[in-house]
Amino acid sequence: MWLKLGRSKPKSLADELRSLSKVKQTEEKAEKKKEKAEMKELAKNEAPIMFDYLKQEFVISAKKGRDYWICNSDYFKKIMVRNSLHSDADYLYKEVKKICKRNKIRTYSIVEWDEHTTYKFYWN
Template identity: 80%
Template sequence: MRLRLGISKPKTLADELREISKIKAAEEKAKKKKEKSKMRELAKSEAGIMFYYLKQEFVISAKDGRDHWICNSDYFKKIMVRNGLHSDVDYLYQEVKKICKQNKIRTSSSVNWDEHTKTYEFYWG
C-alpha cells in the first residue's frame, strides 16, 4: 500500500454541507449564549424587586403561624406581571433563591407533570 502525498481528494457535496452546517451551528450557539447572558443579567436586576414582594408574603404567612410559603408557577408569573418583571421565570427563581439563601430561607421547587406547573416552596422555620 502506497501513500500518495500531495494529492488530495476532491470535496464532496456532503463535505461542503458539513462545513456550512458547522459554521451556522457555531453562530447559533454564540447567539443563544449571548441571549442567555442578557436574560441572566435581567433576572439579577429584577430579583431584588421580586424578593421584596415575596418578603411581604412571607410576613403574612408568618403572622398566620406558618413557617413556610408555597405558590405555583401561575401565581409566581402573576407576581411578575404585577411588578412589571420581564425576565425568564427560571432565571428569576435562581436569582431569588440566592437572595433567600443569604436571608437563611430555604427554597425548593417541584414539577407537576400532569398539570404542567411548578411549585415553589420557601421555608424559614
C-alpha cells in the same frame, strides 16, 4: 490517483454541506449563549424587586402562624407581570433563591407532572 500526483481529494457535496452547517451551528450556539447571559443578568437585576414582593407574602403568611409560603408557577408569573419583570421565571427563581439563602429562608421547587412548578419557601 490524486494522492500520487500531490493533489488533494476533491470535496464531496456532503463535506461542503457539513462545513456550512457547522458554521451556522456555531453562530447559533454563540447567539444562544449571549441571550442566556443577558437573561441571567436581567434576572440578577430583577431578583431584589421580586424578593421585596415575596417578603410581603412571607410576612402575611407568618402573621397567620405559618412558617412557610408556597406558590405555583402560574402565581409566580403573575407576580412577575404585576411588578413588570421580564426575565425568565427559572433564572429569576435561581436569583431569588440566592437572596433567600442570605436571609436564612430555605426554598426549593418541584416540577409537577403537568409541567407546572411549585415553589416552596420555609423559614422555621
